[in-house]
Amino acid sequence: xxxxxxxxxxxxxxxxxxRLAGALxxxxxxxxxxxxxxxxxxxxxxxxxxxxxxxxxxxxxEPGMVAARRVSLLGEPAGEPCExxxxxxxxxxxxxxxxxxxxxxxxxxxxxxxxxGFVDPDxxxxxxxxxLPDSPAVSLAPVYQAAGPLPVLLENDMHALAARWVMTRGxxxxxxxxxxxxxxxxxxxxxxxGGRPNRGCAIGANELGHVRFFxxxxxxxCGHKGCLERICSSRFLRGLDRRNRxxxxxxxxxxxxxxxxxxxxxxxxxxxLANVVNFVRPSRLVLAGPxxxxxxxxxALAESMRGSLLPLLADRVIVEAWDPPLAADPAETAAWLAxxxxxCEEWNGHALPAAPASAD
Ligand SMILES: [Zn+2]
Numbered sequence: 282x283x284x285x286x287x288x289x290x291x292x293x294x295x296x297x298x299x300r301l302a303g304a305l306x307x308x309x310x311x312x313x314x315x316x317x318x319x320x321x322x323x324x325x326x327x328x329x330x331x332x333x334x335x336x337x338x339x340x341x342x343e344p345g346m347v348a349a350r351r352v353s354l355l356g357e358p359a360g361e362p363c364e365x366x367x368x369x370x371x372x373x374x375x376x377x378x379x380x381x382x383x384x385x386x387x388x389x390x391x392x393x394x395x396x397x398g399f400v401d402p403d404x405x406x407x408x409x410x411x412x413l414p415d416s417p418a419v420s421l422a423p424v425y426q427a428a429g430p431l432p433v434l435l436e437n438d439m440h441a442l443a444a445r446w447v448m449t450r451g452x453x454x455x456x457x458x459x460x461x462x463x464x465x466x467x468x469x470x471x472x473x474x475g476g477r478p479n480r481g482c483a484i485g486a487n488e489l490g491h492v493r494f495f496x497x498x499x500x501x502x503c504g505h506k507g508c509l510e511r512i513c514s515s516r517f518l519r520g521l522d523r524r525n526r527x528x529x530x531x532x533x534x535x536x537x538x539x540x541x542x543x544x545x546x547x548x549x550x551x552x553x554l555a556n557v558v559n560f561v562r563p564s565r566l567v568l569a570g571p572x573x574x575x576x577x578x579x580x581a582l583a584e585s586m587r588g589s590l591l592p593l594l595a596d597r598v599i600v601e602a603w604d605p606p607l608a609a610d611p612a613e614t615a616a617w618l619a620x621x622x623x624x625c626e627e628w629n630g631h632a633l634p635a636a637p638a639s640a641d
Pocket of ligand 1: 490491502508
């Protein structure tokens with residue numbers, strides 16, 4: 282929209298809106314589009330978000346690796362995805378710093394960093410992560426040091442996925458939403474209350490994966506047995522039925538009615554989800570991840586879950602599937618933390634760094 286339209290929309294005097302637009306143009310966040318024919322008076326020059334000059338950077342700490350990717354201010358990946366192997370705390374810090382040296386420059390606006398597990402952004406620490414199962418808390422001070430003046434938004438990976446969901450699907454802000462990621466040995470959830478991620482006493486996912494059942498699973502990296510994400514795994518499935526060596530995703534895709542071990546996994550997952558819905562009463566339950574992508578399995582799961590819901594809620598909660606494009610690139614998703622922070626008040630606008638010395 283033009284400066285004049287902008288000033289009307291945000292109820293600012295045209296001069297003030299013009300000054301604001303000027304600052305964002307100088308920063309490379311906005312650019313001027315081709316002038317529209319006017320109906321008398323000066324031609325209107327529309328302003329638009331510039332997807333070419335500035336970018337945000339996504340960093341994702343995942344089991345076995347740290348991934349990084351630049352993403353434009355319109356959410357398009359810029360450049361190739363980049364992954365470095367990392368299997369212990371020192372390697373995670375070193376790999377993240379290497380990514381920063383290569384990809385962060387004076388056109389980088391913000392850095393979104395996601396970690397599977399719990400983080401403490403104030404103390405700049407990873408507290409507990411499936412990426413570092415036997416590690417005590419890890420200080421990320423060297424990462425912040427490498428980022429220099431660039432703000433680093435440290436968050437849980439499910440919150441990053443929720444940021445991407447909010448920004449690309451655009452649910453009504455007033456809705457409460459539970460977003461659940463269902464994979465092989467990996468179950469997580471994020472809870473959005475009125476569009477804001479639920480903060481709790483520690484920044485992590487809403488740990489649906491560590492909701493526990495009386496099931497004899499292997500010990501989880503959290504230290505317990507019976508965690509839902511240990512139940513929802515190929516390992517547990519094979520333990521139930523030693524004759525069938527196929528993995529969870531392959532069996533969920535086939536969805537053979539005679540696969541009783543798969544049914545056990547499915548019913549535990551359905552019960553876990555039903556308990557969450559009964560407890561939270563969300564407007565919407567969004568299912569994502571490789572298990573949810575198996576359509577027949579997802580339908581059976583929804584049916585199993587409905588059986589355990591309060592009937593009143595079963596009629597009201599919307600259950601939907603979401604298959605984000607390129608969801609396999611966690612760094613791209615981490616970059617959405619930065620985009621959500623730029624564009625959504627609910628996601629905690631961060632102070633932007635100063636404009637680069639040369640605007641081009
Ligand atoms: Zn656990």
